[in-house]
Amino acid sequence: MRMGNIYSRVPADLPDELFEDIVVTGEVKIERIISDAHSSPPGFWYDQEKSEWVVLLRGSAGVRFEGAEETIVLRPGDWINIPAHQKHRVEWTDPNEKSIWLAVHY
Amino acid sequence: MRMGNIYSRVPADLPDELFEDIVVTGEVKIERIISDAHSSPPGFWYDQEKSEWVVLLRGSAGVRFEGAEETIVLRPGDWINIPAHQKHRVEWTDPNEKSIWLAVHY
Numbered sequence: 001m002r003m004g005n006i007y008s009r010v011p012a013d014l015p016d017e018l019f020e021d022i023v024v025t026g027e028v029k030i031e032r033i034i035s036d037a038h039s040s041p042p043g044f045w046y047d048q049e050k051s052e053w054v055v056l057l058r059g060s061a062g063v064r065f066e067g068a069e070e071t072i073v074l075r076p077g078d079w080i081n082i083p084a085h086q087k088h089r090v091e092w093t094d095p096n097e098k099s100i101w102l103a104v105h106y
Numbered sequence: 107m108r109m110g111n112i113y114s115r116v117p118a119d120l121p122d123e124l125f126e127d128i129v130v131t132g133e134v135k136i137e138r139i140i141s142d143a144h145s146s147p148p149g150f151w152y153d154q155e156k157s158e159w160v161v162l163l164r165g166s167a168g169v170r171f172e173g174a175e176e177t178i179v180l181r182p183g184d185w186i187n188i189p190a191h192q193k194h195r196v197e198w199t200d201p202n203e204k205s206i207w208l209a210v211h212y
Binding site: 001003004005008022025027030051055072076077078080081082083086102104106 | 107108109110111112113114128129131133134136157159161163171178181182183184185186187188189192208210212
């Protein structure tokens with residue numbers, strides 16, 4: 001039995017987004033992501049083999065899906081279920097506080 | 107692509123704990139649980155076929171594992187990874203506000 005806190009151990013300096021595995025099996029990965037005003041590089045799209053359910057727990061973020069004109073703004077508690085190979089990118093994350101995501105890849 | 111907010115649509119009255127599926131496949135289930143001062147019935151132990159990663163996002167709760175003398179107190183952000191068949195029970199949940207859990211069964 002392992003325990004932790006999703007809001008703890010947040011590094012003060014985050015030159016890059018931080019991806020931390022919490023649970024990893026052959027079928028599922030649960031990870032915490034911490035963004036500090038990071039965004040996806042210009043022209044980059046995530047194109048993932050697995051589906052991803054992701055919830056933003058702290059901060060804010062803008063996510064865009066391929067073919068969509070509008071960026072979806074996420075606030076704490078907002079979740080998105082992203083089917084495998086649905087291309088998406090993070091346009092921006094909160095400039096004023098670190099954003100904490102919880103993602104389940106399945 | 108589906109969206110939602112983990113803190114939204116919380117019923118005012120909750121005679122029973124509320125279990126809501128968010129994602130269900132053959133291998134994984136993501137669910138929201140809302141407790142309103144509920145606890146496991148006396149003598150009841152969860153004994154689950156699957157492992158469960160569960161995070162408390164709002165409220166507070168006391169969880170006890172079989173063979174342990176102490177109840178583990180959970181506050182917002184605290185998570186536990188519970189191996190399959192590790193018996194456990196919820197001794198109490200917050201009497202003053204509704205407690206919101208996110209569970210991933212895998």
